[in-house]
Amino acid sequence: MSAHRFRVRVYYEDTDMAGIVYYANYLRYIERARSDWVREIGIDQLAMKAEGVVFAVRRVEADYLQPARFDDELEVETTLSKLTPARMIMAQIVRRTDDVLFRAEVTIACIGPGGKPARLPAELRLLPLTPTS
Template sequence: MNDAGPDQPIDGRFDGREHRFAVRVYFEDTDLSGMVYHANYLRFMERGRSDMLRLAGIDQRAAIAAGAGAYAITRLDIRYHRPARLDDALVVASRLHRLRAASLVIHQRVIRADDLLAEATVTVALVAADGRPRRLPPAWRAAFEPMIWA
């Protein structure tokens, strides 16, 4: 996605309201058949979501350290369409579909060129250390509102 030199981090980017995050399939991502192991699509999507939040100005580490809460997945619906294989260049495309008081609904796709490999609808909620939902801070809501996919 970005041409990163040795001193630059590799980041995803926003394309309008859609966040796009590049992923390369390594040997460790595959199973004995040479295809990406099903659970690793979830890892790719997690990286895409985390990068999307960071680029939107949400500092998850600071929120956790300050006791403001952390995101937890409360619902996940995933569908696999085609396999990815060793050395494939993939993109995790993430779109924010719904913003609630304490949660977000995000639709994510893992694609290779024009091929849809997997897609998921993920609900994440902000929860306190005791596991109870917390309202999103106003600054976070303000960051998310322009990202909502209509």
């Protein structure tokens, strides 16, 4: 499976007093990209929720490499790097053209009623992993 790409424009409200993107907003950007990817592969999260199953971020490891600034156009690249029956690990990179600004490895757990682990939807369990370079 190839990488999913999602575009984000930096708005004034995304920046801090120094005029750069506030660090927590990168987490918002990568969340939007993951949600878009899930929708694109045909998973209906509202239907999952109605069945008592949801996705939850279990772990994020992030590296802030360079600042983004007001009006930058960014691209979030998302790749699936590991799958287990109830968990997926995704690599996410935020770029401004060729410059890598932010990298994260995000572990997503699938949880069911009572917060117990649940199986990932079949559409996800059958996806090929993205080769790492």
